[in-house]
Amino acid sequence: MRAAILQMTSGIDPAANARTLTDAIDEATRGGAAMLFTPEMSGLIDRNRDRAAGAITAEDDDRVLASVRDAAARTGLWVHLGSLAVRRADGRLANCAFVIDGNGTIRARYDKLHLFDVNLPTGESWRESAAYAGGDAAVVVATPLGNLGLSICYDVRFPSLYQRLSDAGATLIAVPAAFTRPTGAAHWQVLLQARAIENAAFVIAAAQTGRHEDGRETYGHSLAIGPWGEILCDMGEQPGLALVDIDAEKVSEVRGRIPVTMHRRDIPPVRVVP
DSSP, X not given: XXXXXXXXXXXXXXXXXXXXXXXXXXXXXXXXXXXXXXXXXXXXXOOOHHHHHTTOOOGGGOHHHHHHHHHHHHHTOEEEEEXXXXXXXXXXXXXXXXXXXXXXXXXXXXXXXXXXXXXXXXXXXXXXXXXXXXXXXXXXXXXTTEEEEEOOGGGGGOHHHHXXXXXXXXXXXXXXXXXXXXXXXXXXXXXXXXXXXXXXXXXXXXXXXEEOTTSOEEEOOOEEEOTTSOEEEEOXXXXXXXXXXXXXXXXXXXXXXXXXXXXXXXXXXXXXXX
C-alpha cells in the first residue's frame, strides 16, 4: 500500500492552510496513495496567542477539519490529520490528531500526551502547557495501511508510549511534528529510528518546515522509516508531497527475526546501591 506524506509551512491563515491540505489530498489520490499523513498544527501556526485565539474553535466549528473531511469523502482517501488546535468545552485547548476515513468520517482522535515546556540554549522558550491541556489516552486505530498508533511531536522522547502502542497491535506509528531547528538537527532522526527499531514498526513522521509567518522556524525532514530502522524517505527542507510504499509483511518479518515485542517484561523496582 502507498502512503503520502505532506511537508508544510503552515501559516496564520487557516483558510490558506486548508487549501494546501485539500490540494495535497487531490495530489496524493492521483499518486495512488491509500492514506495521507500531515504535520502537527496543520491548520494554524501562530505564536501570537491573542491573534490565534480568534482562529481556534471547537471541533464542530473547525473549518480546516471540515474541508479535509469533505476532500477525503470526495476522493475516498484516508487522512491522518497530524494535529489541529481545538478548543475544548472547558475553554482550554487541545493539540488533537484526527484519523479520517475515505467517507469523511472521523475514525479516531488523539490529544497530545506530553507537552513541550523548555528553555533552549538559543534563547527560545516554549510553554505549551500555558495554553494546552495534555491528553489522557493512547490510541491505536485500524487503517488501510495497518493498525496505526498515534502520537505527536514531543511524545517521541517517551518510548513507553510507543511500547504501549505496539503492545496494543500497532504496526505503523505516526509522529506528526513541528520540531525546532536546534532540536531537530540534534535528535529528530535518531529518535524516530529508535522508535521504529525498538517496536519493529513503520514510522511515518510528517513535519513542518521552514520559516513561518509568525517568525518561528521548523526543521522539516519528514521521514518514513521501516521496521528494521531503514530510512525509506527523507523530504529534506522543502515543502511538498512524497509517496512511499508500505509493505505490511515487513513487520512480521522483522518481529520474527528479533521478537522484541514478545520479550518485553514488566520492569521490577530499581535497587539503588550506594
